[in-house]
Amino acid sequence: MIERLKAIVGAEHVLTQQEDLIPYAFDGTAALKQMPAAVVFPGNTTEVAAILKLARERRVPVVARGSGTGLSGGSVPVPDALVLGLGRMSRIIEIDTKNLTLRAEAGVVTQTIFDEADRVGLFYPPDPGSMKISTIGGNVAENSGGLRGLKYGVTRDYVIGLEVVLADGTVCWLGGKCVKDVAGYNLRDLFVGSEGTLGVITQVLLKLLPKPAARQTLLATFDAMDAAAETVSAIIAAKIIPCTLEFLDRRTICCVEAFAKVGLPVSAEALLLIETDGHPLAVAEEAAQIETLCRKHGATNVRRAADAAEAQQLATARRSAFSALARLKPTTILEDATVPRSELARMVRFIAEVGQRHRLDIATFGHFGDGNLHPTFLTNERDAEEMHRVEAAMKEIFEEALRLGGTITGEHGVGLAKRAFLRGQLGEGSYALLRTVKQALDPDGLLNPGKIFE
Amino acid sequence: MSAPKLRSLDYSVLQQCMHCGMCLPSCPTYAATGRERHSPRGRIALMRSMADGELKLTPTFAEEMSYCLGCLACTSACPAGVDYGTLLETARAEVETERVLTTSRRDFLRWLTMRVLFTRPRLLRFAGRLLWLYQVTGLQRAARKLRLTRLLPRWLRESESLTPTIRRKFSNALIAPVERPRDGVVRRRVLVLTGCMQDLMFSEINRATVDVLLENGCEVHTPPVQFCCGSLHAHNGDHETALFLARRQLDEIDPFAFDAIISNAGGCGSHLRHYGKLLADDEHYAARATEWSRKLRDIHEWLVEIGFRPPPRGSEKSDTMRVTYHESCHLCHGQKVSRQPREILRALPRVELMECVEANWCCGSAGIYNLTQPATASWLQRRKVGHLRATGAMVVATANPGCHLQIENGIAQECGGAMRIAHPVVLLAEAYHDERASTMDAGGKQHPTRFPITLQE
Numbered sequence: 001m002i003e004r005l006k007a008i009v010g011a012e013h014v015l016t017q018q019e020d021l022i023p024y025a026f027d028g029t030a031a032l033k034q035m036p037a038a039v040v041f042p043g044n045t046t047e048v049a050a051i052l053k054l055a056r057e058r059r060v061p062v063v064a065r066g067s068g069t070g071l072s073g074g075s076v077p078v079p080d081a082l083v084l085g086l087g088r089m090s091r092i093i094e095i096d097t098k099n100l101t102l103r104a105e106a107g108v109v110t111q112t113i114f115d116e117a118d119r120v121g122l123f124y125p126p127d128p129g130s131m132k133i134s135t136i137g138g139n140v141a142e143n144s145g146g147l148r149g150l151k152y153g154v155t156r157d158y159v160i161g162l163e164v165v166l167a168d169g170t171v172c173w174l175g176g177k178c179v180k181d182v183a184g185y186n187l188r189d190l191f192v193g194s195e196g197t198l199g200v201i202t203q204v205l206l207k208l209l210p211k212p213a214a215r216q217t218l219l220a221t222f223d224a225m226d227a228a229a230e231t232v233s234a235i236i237a238a239k240i241i242p243c244t245l246e247f248l249d250r251r252t253i254c255c256v257e258a259f260a261k262v263g264l265p266v267s268a269e270a271l272l273l274i275e276t277d278g279h280p281l282a283v284a285e286e287a288a289q290i291e292t293l294c295r296k297h298g299a300t301n302v303r304r305a306a307d308a309a310e311a312q313q314l315a316t317a318r319r320s321a322f323s324a325l326a327r328l329k330p331t332t333i334l335e336d337a338t339v340p341r342s343e344l345a346r347m348v349r350f351i352a353e354v355g356q357r358h359r360l361d362i363a364t365f366g367h368f369g370d371g372n373l374h375p376t377f378l379t380n381e382r383d384a385e386e387m388h389r390v391e392a393a394m395k396e397i398f399e400e401a402l403r404l405g406g407t408i409t410g411e412h413g414v415g416l417a418k419r420a421f422l423r424g425q426l427g428e429g430s431y432a433l434l435r436t437v438k439q440a441l442d443p444d445g446l447l448n449p450g451k452i453f454e
Numbered sequence: 455m456s457a458p459k460l461r462s463l464d465y466s467v468l469q470q471c472m473h474c475g476m477c478l479p480s481c482p483t484y485a486a487t488g489r490e491r492h493s494p495r496g497r498i499a500l501m502r503s504m505a506d507g508e509l510k511l512t513p514t515f516a517e518e519m520s521y522c523l524g525c526l527a528c529t530s531a532c533p534a535g536v537d538y539g540t541l542l543e544t545a546r547a548e549v550e551t552e553r554v555l556t557t558s559r560r561d562f563l564r565w566l567t568m569r570v571l572f573t574r575p576r577l578l579r580f581a582g583r584l585l586w587l588y589q590v591t592g593l594q595r596a597a598r599k600l601r602l603t604r605l606l607p608r609w610l611r612e613s614e615s616l617t618p619t620i621r622r623k624f625s626n627a628l629i630a631p632v633e634r635p636r637d638g639v640v641r642r643r644v645l646v647l648t649g650c651m652q653d654l655m656f657s658e659i660n661r662a663t664v665d666v667l668l669e670n671g672c673e674v675h676t677p678p679v680q681f682c683c684g685s686l687h688a689h690n691g692d693h694e695t696a697l698f699l700a701r702r703q704l705d706e707i708d709p710f711a712f713d714a715i716i717s718n719a720g721g722c723g724s725h726l727r728h729y730g731k732l733l734a735d736d737e738h739y740a741a742r743a744t745e746w747s748r749k750l751r752d753i754h755e756w757l758v759e760i761g762f763r764p765p766p767r768g769s770e771k772s773d774t775m776r777v778t779y780h781e782s783c784h785l786c787h788g789q790k791v792s793r794q795p796r797e798i799l800r801a802l803p804r805v806e807l808m809e810c811v812e813a814n815w816c817c818g819s820a821g822i823y824n825l826t827q828p829a830t831a832s833w834l835q836r837r838k839v840g841h842l843r844a845t846g847a848m849v850v851a852t853a854n855p856g857c858h859l860q861i862e863n864g865i866a867q868e869c870g871g872a873m874r875i876a877h878p879v880v881l882l883a884e885a886y887h888d889e890r891a892s893t894m895d896a897g898g899k900q901h902p903t904r905f906p907i908t909l910q911e
Contacts (some may be wrong), residue, residue, distance in 0.1 A: 019514040020489070022503050023496030028474045041488075068490070069475040087488045109479075133478045259533045323474045326534035330469040380469075 001058050005040050005082075008050045013088070015039040024083050027068040027075045028130065030333045031381045032416060036063070036077035041085045045163060045171055045202045048084070052200065053169035055082055061446050064196040066107065066138030069130040071322075071334055072415030074142055074195045078450050084200060086137050092116055093203070099177050100208045101160065106137025106201050113206065122208040125152035125243075128411070129319040137201050143193030145411030147315065150369035151243040151277075152209075154411065156192045161205030164191050164198075167442045175205065190437070195413050196448040198441045212277035215243070216287040217311035219303045220294040221268040225249065225352075227298035228270035229345035232368045234293045235274075236341060240286055244275035245369025246318050252365040252376075255324040260317035262310075265301065272299075272368065273318055275311065321365045322376065329361065329378035335394060337401040338372045338410030350400050351375045358393040360386075372410035395421075414452045422452065458544045458693060459551075460505045468505055470536045471498045480531035482523060482816050486830055491518060494528035494538055501545050516554040519545045521830070523823055524689055525816040526724075526787035539788070546691035568692050572650060572682040573699065579624055582654040586620035618655045618859050625653045625660040626678035633664060633674045641671035642713040642760065647726070649719045650682050651855040659855075662883035663718045663753055669886045670762050672713075677706060683717075685725030688732075689821050697736075700729050704739055709746040718753040718879060720782030720854035721821065724789050726750050752785060753879055754794035754853065764801035765885035774806045777881070778847035780838070780861060781814040782854030795878045799851055802885050808845040812837070819860035831860075839864040842873065851878045 005014045015021060016038045025035045037060070042048045055062045064084045065075040077083055089105035092112070096102070097120055104113060110131040117124045127146035128134055134144070140162065145154045161175030174188035175181065191198055222228040228247060235242065248256065248264075248271045257264040264271065272294070276286040291302050305311040326332040339347045348364060351373070355362035366373040375397060377390050398408045398421050408414075408421045423431045435453065438445075460468075477494040478484055490496035497518060503509035522542060529538050549555060571578050588594050594617070625648040634640060644667055648660045664674045684699035709715060717723035730747030733739040751759070777799055786792040792814070799807050818824055818834030838861065842850055850865075850873050852858055862875045 015489070017514065018509065019500060019512065019518065020491050022509065023490035023493070023499045026473055026499070028472075030472060067475055067478060068473075111479075130475060133475050256533075259535065320476065320533035323472065323476050323533035326470065326472040326474075330466055332472050332534075382465075382469075 001054070001060065002038060004054055005038065005051065008054070009040055009042050009047050013041040013043070024065070024068070024085075025077060027065070027070045027073065029071050029073045029076065029415070029417060030331050032073045032076045034077045034079060034081075036083045037080045039083040039085055041088045043088050045089075045165060048086075048165045048200055048202050049169040049171055051082070051084060052165055052167060055446060056168060056444060059444065059446065061449050062200070063448050064137075064141065064200045066135030066141075067109070067130070067133045069134045070138065070142060070415065071336070071412040072142075072195075072409065072417040074413050074415040074448070074451060075138070076416060078448070086135065086200075086202070089137075089202065090135075095120060095122075096177070097122070100210075101177055102206045102208055103161075103203065104136055104206070105203055106135060106140075108136050110134050110136055110139055117208050118211065121211050123211040124158065124206060124208055126155045126158060129322060131319075136204055136206070140192055140201050140204050141194060141196050142413040143411070145367070145370075145372060147244045147246060147318065147367065149367055149372065149411075150245055151241045156189065158207045159188065159192050159204055160207045162188055162191060162201055163203035165200045165202055167199065167444065167447055171202075172199075177205065193413065195415060195451050197438060197451055198447065200447070212243075214280040214283040215275055215277035215308075215311065216283050217244075217305035217314055218272075218274045218287060218290060218294070219264075219305070219314060220272040220274065220299040221265045221301040221303075222270040222272070222298060223268065223300055224298065225270045225348060226345060228272055229348060229368070231272060231294050231297040231299065232344065233342070234297055235290060236369070238289065238293060240276075240289060242274050242276045242286070242290065242369065244273065244315070245367070246273040246365070247271070247368035248273070248318070248321060248365040249363055251328070251363035251378075252321050252325060255327050255363075256317050256321050258327060259320055259324045260313070262313050262317045264317070268300070273314055275315070322374065325363050325376050325378060328363075329380060331377075331379050331381040333377040333379065333390065333394075334412075335375050335377070335397065336366075336372060336410045336412045337375065337397050337406060337408060338370075339401055339404045339406035341369070341371045343404040343406065344368060344371055344373075347373060347401065347404060347406070351397060354393045354396050358389045360389055360393055362393075367410075370410075371406070398424075416451060419450075419452055419454050423454075459548050460501050460544055461507075463505065463541075463544055465505065467537055467540060468498065468502045470534055471495055471502075472534055473499070474534070476533060477528035477531050480527040482525065482527070482834055483521060483830065486833060492521060494532075494536075497522060497545075498536070498538070498541060501541055504545075511548065511552050511554055513554055516549040519549055520555070520826060523783070523816050523818075523820040525783035525820060527783065527814065527816065530787045530790070530814070543688055543691070543693070546689075547693040548691075550691035564690075564692070568687055568690065568695055572686055573695060575650075575679050575681055578650060578682075579654070582620050582624070585617070586622065589617075589620060590622075618651075620654055621657045623657055625657045625676070628657055628661040629664050629674075629676045631676060631678055633668060633676075635668050635671055635673070639671060640673040643673045643675065643711070644714045644716050644756070645675045645677075645707060645712045646716045646718075647683065647722065648676060648680055649717075649722050649855070652719050652722075653680075656855055656858065656877070659718060659877045659880055662877065662880040663716065665883040666753075666757065666762070666879055666886065667716070670757065670760060672760075675712065681706065683722045683726050685722050686821065688725050689721075696725075697732065700732055700743070701736075701739055704729070704733075704742045704746060709742060709749045712749060714751045714756050715746065715749045716751055716753050716756055718853065718877065720752070720785030720788065721856060723750065723752045724784035727789060752789055752791045752794070752853075754798055755789075755791045757882075758794040758797055762798070762801075762882075765803055765882070765889050768803045774804050775849060776806050776808050776845070776847040777802075777849040777851055778808045778810045778842055778845040779813060779878070780810065780817065780842065780850055780852040780857060782852060782857050783814070783816050783820070785853055786814045795851070795853060798878050798882055802881055805881070808847045810845050810847075811841045813841075817857050817860045817864070819854075819856035821856060824860060835860055835864040836868070839868045843869065847873065849874045849876055849881070851876055851881060853877050853879070
C-alpha cells in the first residue's frame, strides 16, 4: 500500500514515521486524538483519484485534511486511516473579473482568497476565525461561518461550483459560472458541509462581490449582559443589518485583551463589536443610528475605530477569542449552539445558569447578530469528574437550543463532537435520509467514517 | 540543579497548547515544508508524546528540535500564551543530556565553543585577535585566492566563507569603565553589557550605545571584561553552562547599584531577561537574579522609556534617507520590543522609515542555525533580502549581531552590498554627532561621520 502511494505521489509526499504522524493525530478540537496509519500529500486531482481508488481496493479509510483547524473533529483520523493532506494543492487557478468568480484548488488558504480578490477590488466575505491558515477546501467541507455571517451569509452562499472526487475515484464537476442554472439536481450543495464523508473536494469556484466602498467599526461597552442582548434586538428591529455584530462576555474580554492589547475595557460585563459596510453615506448614517441605539439601551461607552488599521486590529482580536480563553484553564472546549435571534437573551441566561448549577467555568462570546453563540468550557481533560459535569452541561445546552428552535451546531460541523446529538435534532425521517445519501455515495463507508453518524 | 526534562516539566505548560493552529502562518519552517512536524503545534505534540511516554527520545525528535529556528514568532502569534521558549529549551537540553545526536566532531565543536571559548572572556578575545590577524595580514585573502580553503573539510570550508570581519579595537579599547555626560548632570546610572559577538565584530555599536546614553543624561558603567550571558548555551541545550554563566554575571555585576542594565543585542537580551526565572530555585542567587530581570532593558526600550531627546530635524530640506527596519526575532518576539526601535528611527532627521514585508520574520541567522541548517537558513536569507530590497531603502536597521551578519552576507551575495546595515543606535549616535559638529562649526558645514568613535576622558 505504502509503496503504491509513493508511486502515485512520490516518496517524499508520503509520511509513515511515528514522529511525522503524531502531529496529524488531531485538529483544532480539544481532547480528540487518534494516530493515522499514514499521511499522503497529492499534488493534483488525478493523484487524489488514484489514491481513492487504491484506498477502496485495499478497504482503507480516508480522512481528508486541510490545515487541521476544525472544531468538531472533522479531520481527526480514525484508526488505521490514511490522512489525505490537500495543502500542496494551493493554486489559484483563475480570477474572472468579468463574471466576478475565483477558481482555486482546495488547499488555498482562505486569507489568500480574500487578499487576491481584494487586490482586484473584489470581496470574498466568509471570514472564519481561523481564516489566516484554514483552507478553502476545509471551509467548504465544513460550510464554515464567520464574523460577517449576519449580512453576508456563510461559505455555502459563495460556492457556485466545485470539483469533487467520489469514493470510487470518479471526478465530478458540479455547478458553474452561471447565476441561473437548474440543470439536474443541485448536488453541489450536497457536498458543501459534507465534512469529507461523501467525497473529496479538490477545486472550488467562488462567487465574489464588489468591495464595499466604506466600513465603520464600533465598540460598545455594557455593564450588564441583558443590556447588550437588548441592544442587538433593537438594532435588528430598526431594520439595520450590520455586517458584523459580535458579543464578548467579561472573561473573554479579559483574555483577549491580555493577548491582543487593543485597549478593550476589561471591567465591562459585555461588549459588542459592530461593523457596518457599504456606500459611505449609508455607512455614516447606520453608524450614527447604531450608536444612538447602543446608548439608548444602556451602553456605558461607544468607541469608533479611527481608521481601517484599528478596525482590523479589533476584528483580529475578536478572532483570537477562542484561543485566548486557553490562558485560563488547561482544556478549552468550544461549542457553537445556535438559536433564532429572538431567543438570544434567554439562551445566554440559560448558559450562565447551567454553568452555576454544574459548578463549571463557562465563558461566552459569539456572533450575536446571527444567534450563533460560543459557550466555552474552561476545564481540564485530566479531571474525569469535572469532564463528566461538562458533558452533562453540554447536553442540557444542546437540548435547550433545540427547544428554542435552534441547532446543535451553527458553523463547526457535527464531526465526532456532536454526532451523539444529531438524531435528536433531525428526527428519525431526516436522519435516515442522511444515511441513505451516505450509503449511496460511499457504500463501503471509507470516507471519513464515524463522522456525523454514530 | 539537574538539567530539565520534558517528563518533569509542569504538565500545564504542555497542555497550554490547544492546537488551534493560529501559530502555523507565523512559522518559517512550516512555510518551508508544509509539514505539521515542522510547526510549533506539531513540535509541541511531539514533546507532549514524550512527556506522556508514548514517544521515545529518538534522533528524529532531536533533529526536529534542532530544525526549529527558535525564532519565537509563534509566541507572538499564540493567543493562548504558550511558553514555547521554555518548552524548546527543555527539549533541547534533554536531547543534549541524553546524547542523542552525539558525534565526535559535534561534541568537539560544542566543547570548544560553548564550554571553552564562550566561558572565558579573555580567551575569546584572544581568539578574536588571532582571527583579526589572519584577516588583516592578508592571510585570509591569500588562503582564499590560493584556494587553500579547499583543503579544509567541507563543513569548515563553508563556515570559513561566513567568517565575519573582526574589529581592530574591541569594546574595552573604545569605552572607559565609567563615563559621565558632558554637562556633568547625571540623571540615571546604567550598566552596558557589551556581548561577545558585538564586542569582537561590532564594538562601534557598543561605543554608539554608550554615546546615546551619555547624550540622555546617563552615567554609563561598562566593565572592561564581561562574561558571555549564556544565551548561546540556553538556546542550544547546555543548561548547566547557562546557569554557570548567569551566576558569574551576577557575581561581577550588582543589579541593585544601577537604574538599568542595558543590552543592545536582541538575542542576548532575550535570555538576560530570564535570569530571574532561570535562578528562581537558587537560594544564593534568586534575589539578585530577580532584581537583574527587573532592571534589564533593551537599549531602544530604555531610550523610549526615559524619553530620549530627538536629534534636531535640521532646517534645510535636504534629501531624505530611506531606512527599513528588520526586527531581530529575539527582540520582537523574545522581548516584545517592536515599537521602540521604530520610534527611534522615525525621530532621526531626514530619515524616511519604509516598512518591510515580513519585517518580523527570521533572516535565517538564528544563533548558529546558519551553521547547523544551511539550506533553510539560506532560503530565509534570500527571502529576507528580497523583501528588504523591495522597500527601496538604502539602509537596513537591525539590532542583533547575528541578523546583521546574515543580512550583510545576503546583500553582498545578491546585490554586491548596495545597502548599508546599521544598528538603530548607531544611526542615532551619528545624528547626535552631526548636531554637535554643526553647532561647533560656525560655517554650518556638516561632517558626516559614519562612526563617531571617541574615547572620552
